[in-house]
Amino acid sequence: MLRIILTVTVLLFMSSVIANASVSKGQKLYLKKLKSSCHMNGAVMSAKHSMSEWTDLHENKKLAAELKSICPKVKNSSLKEKFLLHYFDFFKKYAKDSGNIPSC
Numbered sequence: 001m002l003r004i005i006l007t008v009t010v011l012l013f014m015s016s017v018i019a020n021a022s023v024s025k026g027q028k029l030y031l032k033k034l035k036s037s038c039h040m041n042g043a044v045m046s047a048k049h050s051m052s053e054w055t056d057l058h059e060n061k062k063l064a065a066e067l068k069s070i071c072p073k074v075k076n077s078s079l080k081e082k083f084l085l086h087y088f089d090f091f092k093k094y095a096k097d098s099g100n101i102p103s104c
Contacts, residue, residue: 026090027102033078034087038071042102045070046094054095058088 030042038045048070049057057063064079067087094102 022086022089023093026086026088029083029086030090033083034067034071034074037074037078042090043094046091046098046102047096049091049095050097051092051095054088054092058084058092063088 027042030045034045035041049066054063057066063084067079068074090102092098094100
């Protein structure tokens with residue numbers, strides 16, 4: 001029984017670390033790839049939408065188009081599919097209704 005509890009605890013801890021890694025990667029990518037084109041910090045950018053709005057944009061494959069509309073000078077190379085999930089995780093975690101504030 002103790003072994004099962006320990007295993008579940010370790011798995012829960014690992015999944016929270018993995019989920020957070022994507023948020024932190026999204027923040028780093030935002031700083032590197034989007035911030036100079038968007039002319040705003042991550043807190044302002046994330047607050048452009050609520051958590052559900054960011055989710056809808058992501059699920060409907062409209063996140064890249066929305067980022068392009070907010071930041072018209074952003075390069076298409078910064079909106080590659082492999083970056084979008086990380087941007088989404090970052091924006092959703094720090095959305096205007098999340099109560100969280102990023103450090104960038």
